[in-house]
Amino acid sequence: MKWLSKSAVLFSIKTCFAAFLAFYIALELNFDKPAWSLTTVYVASQLYSSSTISKSIFRFLGTVFGGLFVFLIYPATVLNPVLFSLCVSIWVAVCLYLSLHDRTPKSYVFMLAGYSAAIMGFPDVNTPLSITYTVISRIEEITVAIICSSLVHSLILPVSMRNILENSVSNWYGSARKLCSELLDPEAKDKSLEREDILIQMAGYPVNVETLITHCVFEGDAARQLIRLVTVQYQHLSYLIPTLTAIEVRLNLLAEQHIALPDFVKETFRQFLLWLNGDNKENETHAIQQEITRTQADIKQRYQARTLSAEESLLLNGLLARLANFVKITDAYTSVGRRVGSFEENVNPAKRTHAHWHIDKGLLLLSSFTAFLATFASCLFWIGTGWTDGATAPLMAAVLCSFFAGMDSPIAPMKLFLKGMSIAIIISVLYSALFIPETVSF
Numbered sequence: 001m002k003w004l005s006k007s008a009v010l011f012s013i014k015t016c017f018a019a020f021l022a023f024y025i026a027l028e029l030n031f032d033k034p035a036w037s038l039t040t041v042y043v044a045s046q047l048y049s050s051s052t053i054s055k056s057i058f059r060f061l062g063t064v065f066g067g068l069f070v071f072l073i074y075p076a077t078v079l080n081p082v083l084f085s086l087c088v089s090i091w092v093a094v095c096l097y098l099s100l101h102d103r104t105p106k107s108y109v110f111m112l113a114g115y116s117a118a119i120m121g122f123p124d125v126n127t128p129l130s131i132t133y134t135v136i137s138r139i140e141e142i143t144v145a146i147i148c149s150s151l152v153h154s155l156i157l158p159v160s161m162r163n164i165l166e167n168s169v170s171n172w173y174g175s176a177r178k179l180c181s182e183l184l185d186p187e188a189k190d191k192s193l194e195r196e197d198i199l200i201q202m203a204g205y206p207v208n209v210e211t212l213i214t215h216c217v218f219e220g221d222a223a224r225q226l227i228r229l230v231t232v233q234y235q236h237l238s239y240l241i242p243t244l245t246a247i248e249v250r251l252n253l254l255a256e257q258h259i260a261l262p263d264f265v266k267e268t269f270r271q272f273l274l275w276l277n278g279d280n281k282e283n284e285t286h287a288i289q290q291e292i293t294r295t296q297a298d299i300k301q302r303y304q305a306r307t308l309s310a311e312e313s314l315l316l317n318g319l320l321a322r323l324a325n326f327v328k329i330t331d332a333y334t335s336v337g338r339r340v341g342s343f344e345e346n347v348n349p350a351k352r353t354h355a356h357w358h359i360d361k362g363l364l365l366l367s368s369f370t371a372f373l374a375t376f377a378s379c380l381f382w383i384g385t386g387w388t389d390g391a392t393a394p395l396m397a398a399v400l401c402s403f404f405a406g407m408d409s410p411i412a413p414m415k416l417f418l419k420g421m422s423i424a425i426i427i428s429v430l431y432s433a434l435f436i437p438e439t440v441s442f
Contacts (some may be wrong), residue, residue, distance in 0.1 A: 007047065010157060015045040018152035021144040029144075029440060040145035049158035050223070054105060056146035062112025063142050063442055066095075067135035067403070070121040070437040078128045084121070085379030085394070091117050092398045093372035096405055100364045103207070104309050105214045108311045113400045118375065118398040122391040162223050165212040169230050169237070170203040173333055178242040180326060183248055184269050202241055209234050229336055236332040250319040259312050262302075265320075269293040272323055276330075285331045292324045371401035 019041040026034030045057055046052045069091055074401050075365070077084040095114030099107040116138075145233035155161075181196045213230060216223045254261070268291055275288040296317055374397040384389030400417075404410035 007143065007159065011045075011047050011159075013150070013182075014152050015042060016158055017156075018045065018149045021152070021407075022148040022442060025148070026141055031141050032133070033141060036138060036141040037145040037148075041149045044146055045149045047159055048161040048164070048215065049153045050161050050218040051105075052153040053150045053218040054215045055108065056347065057218075058106060058108040059112055059144055060139075060142060062109045063116050063139055065109070066115035066116025067120055067139055070117045070131065071135050073342075074128065076129045076132075077435050078125060081125065081383050082380070084125065085098055085376060085383070087191050088121050089094075089372045089379065089394075089398075090119055090403050092402070096371050096402055097364055097368040099402070100367060100406060101359060104209055105358075107297070114371075115402050116393075120397050122379075122395050125391065126323065148341050152285065160219060160223075161212060161216050162219035162226050165209070165216050166226060168205065168209050168212060169233050172237050172240075173203065173233075173330075174246060175202050175205075176237070177276055177330075179244055180247065181273060183244070183251060185273055206234070206238060211344040232336045232379075233333050236329050236336070239325070239329055243322055243329065246322045247326070249318065250315055254319070256316055257315070259314075259315065262308075265295060265316060266296055268320070276326075282331075283297060284336070285334075289324065291304075292320050292327070306411060314394040334433055367405040370396065371405060372402050391422045392431060 019038050022037040022041050023034055026037040031037065044052060044056045046055060049243065065302055068090075073084070073087050077087055092114040095110045095117075099110035101107075101115070102110065120134055121131070124131050139291075152375055175198055179202075210231065212233075213227055216227055262303055271291055272288055275284050278284060297318070299308060299313055299316050302308040303310065308316075375394045378394035378397045381387075382393055387393075400414070403417075
């Protein structure tokens, strides 16, 4: 989103209005920390109305779970600072592990439950009797904020995510078609990306589409038909990368073995490319499937007649089989629109997209342990030094470790965060010194 685009300006105005509304209500209801309501609006607000609603709901659930945890362990551990710090640090690590393991927008619930416990628990260790009020107050203030942000972004010029979802699926298939065309036609022009770049780009589409579907569910009936369509398309398109990789591997093996393509195979490739770059109509799809089947039969006959070696026969047959798989995937992708109307209306489309991703549990454990170590070490430093305002250290450790745990290399984002935080501190000091003292009313 460009800085001064129409959508950016509109989003800023709506978010600002929602923040003022939440802050005003918090002040009128005499909440203890109305700033929580103001901050939550900016955290929960997203460009699209559905993602704002989903993130608001996830934030509310995470806050409630974190508050319940602190409320339950506080009476038994508050008189033992080390034990309390250990419990909260373990909770942060466990919630972060669950968040990283989930890898969908719903993971925000677990992540927030972890560091919300730190936000609510650490500042009030010196006033044990106020913990109940603190937990209830935070839940109340966040509830006001998410209601305001959800209503404003849903009712005032709402921005739909349906076009983004539809375009993501179209771009996913378009990238696959382009890559397949380039693999089979070495003289293809207008190569904007290298093959590895296209594969890397395609690898991100499944996660992006799942994320969009999770948010689009909150647009209600208006997006339900599209979600059902995309859900089925998604399951077919998931086979594109292994299919394209298998095609490239066999082409490379043919090149390494200096095996020239027979003329009848080249003709099949030519017809496949014509079909691939055409409209993929049903009769054309059936024709190319028959052509591939005939070519495979010709390869078998030539192998039996000893005009093709076993190695040539296997590689060529394997290549054509993968092309046939690509045709099946394309046919399934393009024909979904005709079949999706027969699906049951009461099916939850979000459940259809569940996929079993590869999870590096070792890295997850390392990230979780890092969060535990940073939080607990900050607590020990706070306890050991008797630092009056030391609660901020473990609180920030829990928050920052949760934010950056999902990144492959968090150093660069951390540097950027520190730079932004330094600028924000300077602006905050100037604002507090010059403007806030002059305010005597709302």
